[in-house]
Amino acid sequence: MKRIKLVIAYDGTKYCGWQIQPNAITVEEVINKQLTKLLDEDIEIIGSSRTDSGVHALGNVAVFDTETRIPADKIAYALNQRLPKDIVIQSSCEVPLDFHPRYHKSCKTYEYKILNREFLLPTMRLYHHFVYKKLDTDKMQEAANYLVGEHDFKSFCSTKIQVKSTVRTIYSLDVICKGDEVILRVRGNGFLYNMVRIIAGTLINVGLGIMEPSKIPKVLESPERVKVGPNAPAHGLTLVNIEFKE
Amino acid sequence: MKRIKLVIAYDGTKYCGWQIQPNAITVEEVINKQLTKLLDEDIEIIGSSRTDSGVHALGNVAVFDTETRIPADKIAYALNQRLPKDIVIQSSCEVPLDFHPRYHKSCKTYEYKILNREFLLPTMRLYHHFVYKKLDTDKMQEAANYLVGEHDFKSFCSTKIQVKSTVRTIYSLDVICKGDEVILRVRGNGFLYNMVRIIAGTLINVGLGIMEPSKIPKVLESPERVKVGPNAPAHGLTLVNIEFKE
Structure with missing residues (x-):
């Protein structure tokens, strides 16, 4: 038996996110089904990041175990033949059997893309959140700088899922x-x-002048279970890549 | 009566091009229908560029005549309320009654976008033509340079539509x-x-090594009614803008 790691890109527009759920089509389910057919084994992939409904990815990561004799690096090509065009495997390779994409230490990169102009451009509508009022990006970067480092991000999460600790480290947060x-x-x-x-x-609220950058350190110092800002729409978000540490 | 000029952006994915035709949805038809409702007059717009099925636009131009009392610059906002999200008017303004978007001298800018990598990225598939073999972009630029200037482009058009002259001027052609x-x-x-x-x-054939750049000047010198290369797929093409000369 060997463990295979897949790097997966998808257009999240038509999917109810990554994770399998009843009565909805998800990325995980589509890949499981096609891998099972391709390898003629019951395959259940384990994903690294359970992206939300409508979120895109350039490089999400998943693993699965198989007895197949198809060379690891060829699985990407064979699987892409079977997948719809909005899911494309970017690479496949063998990893140690104890490699787990959720528990292994990693650095994740996300991009949130905003189209900031008076009128929407239709060819950008699926992958950008449209904001027609001019954003003050200097203020956005000022606010962003406060978030870099290790902080309790309790005020920056939805309470739907309980976790042991809400402390996380942001290595960089750039307004480009x-x-x-x-x-x-x-x-x-x-x-x-x-x-x-x-x-x-x-940050969008800061850019619109609804919130001052100086509010951010105050929120971080006394985190309460009250969201500091709204969820920006899912379709603007892309998981760019996941780097695993040695 | 006044003449209104519209600058129009659209995602061509779902449309059978610009021009009205039976049994197919076109951009022109959708705009005519919504303008007619908005202004309560029978409106038929005249477009500058009749883009093909699947081709996108950031700035196509059309005009129409109207008796409306809605200020010219507000028509864009009112019309966008009624249009589907894949067609967005970028501006509306009054122009002289004799301004004709097809006969007035203009400079048009198009972009043909290629994604050149081993695997397709799903979030780029709708607006880029995917080529997985590495393109030699230096050779493409070398070939492109021969096309700049005034030439008989008889070998660079489909014969479906007859025109008086096949001489055109390309001001610039950059491989970026x-x-x-x-x-x-x-x-x-x-x-x-x-x-x-x-x-x-x-140019893609040149980039793939199927054709030498030096073939281009030979074709231009003795143009025949035989296409020098294939039509690249429509979805890679975007009409960027149209500048009208004084």
């Missing part, structure tokens, strides 16, 4: 301007439920 | 590399039927 695009690029050792979308919603 | 993206950006005083897609298909 590219013409009409504002990209929030965040790297961290892990993110709480809805954390990136709440950070995005909070 | 942005990571995995290769963007062919072309500006000209007018383009023959399928001309940009045939230029793209030809």
Whole structure:
């Protein structure tokens, strides 16, 4: 038996997120079904990041165990033949049998993409959140800087899922301007439920002048179970990659 | 009566192109229908560029005549309320009654976008043509340079539509590399039927080593009614803008 790691890109538009659930089509389910057919074994992949409904990925990671004699690196090609065009395996390789994509230490990179102009551009509507009022990106970066480092992000998560600790480390959080695009690029050792979308919603409120950057350190110092900002819409969010540490 | 000019962006994915035709949904038809309802007049817009099925636009241009008392610049906002999300008016303004978007001298800019990497990225599949073999972009630019200037582009058009002259001027044709993206950006005083897609298909063949750049000047010197290269797929093409000359 060997363990195979897949790097997976998907357009989340039509999916109810990653994780299998009844009466809804999910990315995990589609891959399980096609892997099971391809390898003629019952396959259940274990994903690293359970992205929400509508969230996209360039490099989510999943593993599965198999007895197949197909060379590990060829599985990506064979599986892509069977997958719909909105899910594409980017690579497949063998990993140690004790490698677990959720428990292994990692650094995740997300991008939240905003289209900031007077009128929506239709060709950008599926992957960008549209904001027509001009954003003050300097203030957004000022607020973002407070979030970098190790903090209790209790006020930056939805309470739906209980976790032992709400302390996480953000390595970097950059507000990148590219013409009409504002990209929030965040790297961290892990993110709480809805954390990136709440950070995005909070920074957008700062950019709109609804919140002052100076509110951020106050919220971080006395975290309460009250969300500091709204969830920004799912379709603006993309999981860019996951780097696993040695 | 006044004449209104619209600048129109659309995602061409679901449309059978710009021009009205029986038994197919087109951009022109959708706008006519919603303008007619909005203004309570029979409106038939005249478009500048009749983009093909599946081609996108950031700035196509159309005009129509109306007796409405809605201020010209507000029509964009009112019309966008009624249009589907894949068609968005970017601006509306009054123009002289003799302004005709097809006969007025103009410079059009198109972009043909290619995703050049081993595996497709699903979030780019709708607006990029995917080529997995590595393109030699230096050779593509070398070939592109031969096309700049005034030439008889008879070998770079589909014969479906007859025109008096197949001489056109290309002001610039740049092969732009942005990571995995290769963007062919072309500006000209007018383009023959399928001309940009045939230029793209030809430059891709050059990039793949199927054709030498030196073939281009030979074709231009003795143009025949035989296409020099294939039509690249429609979904990679975007009409960026149309500038009208004084």
